[in-house]
Amino acid sequence: MSTKSAALEKEMKVRTAKPNKRLRFYRCLPLYLMFLPGALYLLMDKYIPMTGLIIAFKKVNWRKGILASDWVGLSNFTYLFKTKDAFNITRNTLLYNLSFIVLGTVIAITIAILLNEITSKRLKQVYQTIILLPYLISIVVVSYLVFALLSSETGFINNTILKAFGADPISWYTEPKYWPFILVIVHIWKVFGYDCILYYATLVGIDHGYYEAAVIDGANRWQQIVHVTLPSLLPTIITLTLMAIGKIFYSDFGLFYQVPMDSGPLMDITSTIDTYVYRSLITLNDLGMSSAAGVYQSIVGFILVLLANWSVKKIGGEENALF
């Protein structure tokens, strides 16, 4: 008897589960429909190009189409890594990004702390508004701003500053030795406001009780910063830094292509993987080289993102990890 009723109950469950599931699907259908347009866009704009990575392993013959073209194995890659460019662009991409990460983080945190210490609310607002300005303009306009400063004939630095000191004008756009500094300064100028606001938001959220306790313990302002502020910022620092490390194989194409004005003499020191891919694809029309460099970037970049996330989990715990 009892076994029979259990069996009946089980059957009932199976019967009701099915329509329920269907019912739930119908009820959720509008939600799936909402998701659809964006999903289709991502399919076209992101997922289909992913399959195009096979181009790097082929010698593309447009008459046959990509799929039917002949496989050439790794020859595009051996060709790429034989050139000195491969080393150059990897070094540039990594070193620029490292200096952006280190300097950018230190500067953004310093300014955020400073901003937080200012008591006047109105001034705080004004500063926030102003330091975000450079973040909002296009890198093309930034190139014009840099040109207005550095142009050898009409630039502000040659004509006003160097003249005031009686120094000789410098031909900025042909002297590679200045460019690592220029690019780092320009990049940090453009983005520090944004990072600063992110850190500042964390600072505002810190419980005031910690500071009061620190003051009672006799901590001065500097000690408060070291023992309360910085530890509270740590999760944000870890997250933002690791996100940046995950993207260390990518660079802002505009910064490295536009700001140096595509200048030949500067190429060795200003070209990164992104500018290299662009130049070999569009200027040189070399599909093999550009797709090989692109795949190199995609794969190594992907591994770095995974590594970065894995190390956040190890260091900062699950809740700080990106996924």
Place this chain on the structure above:
Amino acid sequence: MVEKNKSFQVGANIVMVILSLCCIFPFVLLIISSLTDETELIRNGYSLFPSKFSLDSYLYMFKSSNKIISAYGITILSTVVGTGCGLTMTILMAYPLSRRDLPGRNAMAFYVFFTMLFSGGLVPTYIMYTRYIKVSNTIWALIIPALMVNAFYVIMMRTYFTTNIPEAVIEAARIDGAGEFRILGTIVLPMSVPMIATMTLLIGLSYWNDWKNGLYYLQQNKSLYSIQVLLNDMLRDVQALKSGMDAAAAAEIAATMPSTGIKMAIAVVGVLPVLIVYPFFQKYFVKGITIGAVKG
């Protein structure tokens, strides 16, 4: 202590003022050089205190060249259409992802998120948009590729929905018989104004400031150049001149090239709307990016 705090405040404010000046200075230089007399520019270079001002650059720009006016129209068109479509798709994507009870939610979130981790890069994208989905040399080149839906923004928005809209409110509306589209339109969106304002600014900016799509896909159709693409093109003309390719070509470019002042005037016109609109969004913007980016 009070005395010390006062001197600290003065110090901190001085540093912030210097920083603010560094942020503004290039813009001021840009605006002043666009208002400087051309011969003065050639003689003394870009300067904060030119001895002779003139509006010639702006007059010339609007009188003699409808290239700039049409570029402006194209920028506005692509920004409005792109931002409208992009914002709608982003909201529609983020809302289902914010619903904890939706079956398959994790897989959907991963589908969006994965595009941030891995990408096909420029080469396959370029080939697809030029050979298969032929947007090149049409207005769609400025609207469709790369900008419309950004996984990061979708996740930012989803985070905002999950943290700011109580599930109970949605549940109550559903019990009252409201459909999902109605819930989204009449309950969720009005409660998300700061995030929507931020998103409008972010997507709008990415369209307004975009020059890459023009550089990649508009090589044969200069009539569709937007302001940024035009600026980019003129920048490259300067470069061609400077590298001293061959004298004849350089001279030809020099003859058709807008003069030094006009370039700066066009840059001003390209950047001015951003500077004007931004203060209105600023209040929401700071709130929006901090909510979405730190927690997301």
